[in-house]
Every structure is written in C-alpha cells, then in structure tokens.
Amino acid sequence: MSNDHPAPHPEALRFENVTLEFPGAHRPAIEDVSFQVGRGKFVAVIGPSGCGKSTLLNLAAGLLSPTRGEVHFDGRPVTGVNSAAAYVTQQAHLLPWLSVRGNIGLALKFRKTPKEERNEKIDHWIKLVGLTGFEDHFPRELSGGMQKRVAIARALIYDPSIVLMDEPFGPLDAITRLRLQQDLLNLWEEQQGTLVFVTHDLNEAIYLADEVVVMSEGPGTIRRVLPVPFERPRQIGSLVESPEFSELYNDLWSLFSSEDVRH
Numbered sequence: 001m002s003n004d005h006p007a008p009h010p011e012a013l014r015f016e017n018v019t020l021e022f023p024g025a026h027r028p029a030i031e032d033v034s035f036q037v038g039r040g041k042f043v044a045v046i047g048p049s050g051c052g053k054s055t056l057l058n059l060a061a062g063l064l065s066p067t068r069g070e071v072h073f074d075g076r077p078v079t080g081v082n083s084a085a086a087y088v089t090q091q092a093h094l095l096p097w098l099s100v101r102g103n104i105g106l107a108l109k110f111r112k113t114p115k116e117e118r119n120e121k122i123d124h125w126i127k128l129v130g131l132t133g134f135e136d137h138f139p140r141e142l143s144g145g146m147q148k149r150v151a152i153a154r155a156l157i158y159d160p161s162i163v164l165m166d167e168p169f170g171p172l173d174a175i176t177r178l179r180l181q182q183d184l185l186n187l188w189e190e191q192q193g194t195l196v197f198v199t200h201d202l203n204e205a206i207y208l209a210d211e212v213v214v215m216s217e218g219p220g221t222i223r224r225v226l227p228v229p230f231e232r233p234r235q236i237g238s239l240v241e242s243p244e245f246s247e248l249y250n251d252l253w254s255l256f257s258s259e260d261v262r263h
C-alpha cells in the first residue's frame with residue numbers, strides 16, 4: 001500500500017524456520033514454519049482450529065517473538081511491535097465512545113494528519129465502505145456487518161504497508177459475509193496492498209487470495225502453498241461458476257480430508 005521506504009523490499013513478510021512454544025504448553029503452537037508474502041500480494045492462511053493461524057499473525061505484528069527462527073518484515077527482523085502493520089481481528093474492537101467518523105479517522109489523528117486532509121479521507125472511506133448516512137452513529141447503533149466495515153476502513157485508511165486480518169468476517173451471516181468479501185476484493189484491488197488473511201473458509205480463501213497457505217493441525221506446519229490463478233478484478237458470482245474454481249476447491253478439500261493432515 002504505502003511507500004514508507006524509498007525502495008520497498010520485494011518480500012513484505014518472511015518466516016524462516018519459525019517455531020513458537022508458549023510457556024508451559026506441551027507442544028509448540030507452530031513448528032519450523034517457513035513461507036513468504038510478496039509485496040502487493042493477498043495471501044490467505046487456512047487450517048484447522050488451533051493450528052496456529054492467529055499465532056502467525058501475532059508474530060507478523062510483533063506481538064509475539066519466535067522461540068526459534070526469524071520473522072522478517074520488509075527485509076528486516078521483527079524485533080518489537082510492527083507499527084507498519086494494520087491488524088483487523090475477529091472482533092471489530094471499535095472505541096464505543098467514538099462515532100463512525102471518529103473510529104475511522106483514529107489512525108490519521110495519531111499520525112497527526114492535518115484536519116482538512118483527515119476529513120477528506122474519512123469522507124472518502126465512509127463512501128467506499130458504504131456507511132454514508134451513518135457517519136455520526138456510535139458502534140452500539142451499528143449492525144455487526146457495519147462494525148466490520150468501520151474496522152476495515154480504519155485499517156486501510158492510512159495506507160499501511162501490510163494488513164493482517166484474522167477471520168474478520170467469521171461471526172457474520174452468509175449474505176453480509178459475501179457482500180463484505182466482494183467489497184474487500186474491490187478495495188484491495190484498488191489499493192494493491194499486501195494483505196495476509198486468516199480464514200477457516202475454503203471458498204473465502206479462493207475468492208480473495210493470490211496464494212493460499214495451507215497449515216496442518218497443531219503443532220502448525222506449512223503443508224502446501226497453492227497459487228490461485230484467477231485474474232483480477234474478480235467477481236465472486238462468476239468465479240464460483242467456473243470449473244477451475246471447483247478444481248481448486250477440491251484440491252484444498254482433499255488436503256484437509258487426507259489422513260496425514262490429521263496426524
């Protein structure tokens with residue numbers, strides 16, 4: 001998304017033989033994980049519950065440190081909180097005392113963006129995520145889907161180097177989820193940013209990503225990295241009708257239903 005550095009590293013994120021053991025746990029959460037995320041790529045991470053998907057994002061965000069191995073961001077080891085990363089978690093985590101405008105503009109305020117520019121950007125993003133008319137509403141007055149829209153706008157508005165999303169559409173109904181998936185596709189295709197997106201949902205991974213990183217059950221290891229060949233811009237409606245979509249879905253499904261992934 002942004003060009004914070006004069007010559008951005010071609011790899012936004014790289015995990016090198018990363019193992020993470022939580023204190024007192026009887027086995028590592030993830031073990032010997034290596035993969036990379038190219039700059040400008042949309043990578044989905046998929047795997048069974050508890051395989052370490054959130055742990056991967058927490059390591060990328062610098063909220064956890066590897067027990068062994070290294071995590072690199074923009075060609076440099078992550079040694080503390082990665083302030084270049086925007087993190088959208090399962091819960092929207094909006095500030096209840098701030099309106100939609102206030103929540104969306106928070107990161108710009110922290111970055112001391114001049115007020116006029118801030119207001120322009122906020123107006124733009126309110127429109128982009130379809131919240132016109134709700135600018136002055138507070139989070140408690142919004143539906144779950146609207147709260148997610150605010151969280152997504154809040155993360156993307158300041159053009160972060162990388163966006164980390166942890167099942168952001170998890171608790172939503174199927175129709176709201178589909179709408180938001182298409183909205184995210186459109187927004188991301190416009191911004192051409194780097195995005196790592198954790199999901200349980202095979203369809204969602206294929207709709208959205210350039211590559212799907214498939215993890216095995218805990219301790220999490222990388223089982224496969226599958227490229228998603230569909231051109232952009234994508235329309236979910238036409239994707240699902242294509243034979244290539246079913247083929248890729250079946251490939252992914254067979255990875256999960258095969259015996260050795262279950263240990």
Ligand SMILES: Nc1ncnc2c1ncn2[C@@H]1O[C@H](COP(=O)(O)OP(=O)(O)OP(=O)(O)O)[C@@H](O)[C@H]1O
Binds near residue numbers: 023025049050051055
């Ligand atoms: N703070 C912690 N202390 C100890 N163990 C933890 C901690 N956080 C996660 N774990 C363990 O690490 C493993 C990986 O957890 P993680 O939350 O990364 O999995 P996940 O794939 O994101 O799961 P889900 O899909 O259910 O959200 C699990 O076995 C979990 O119990």
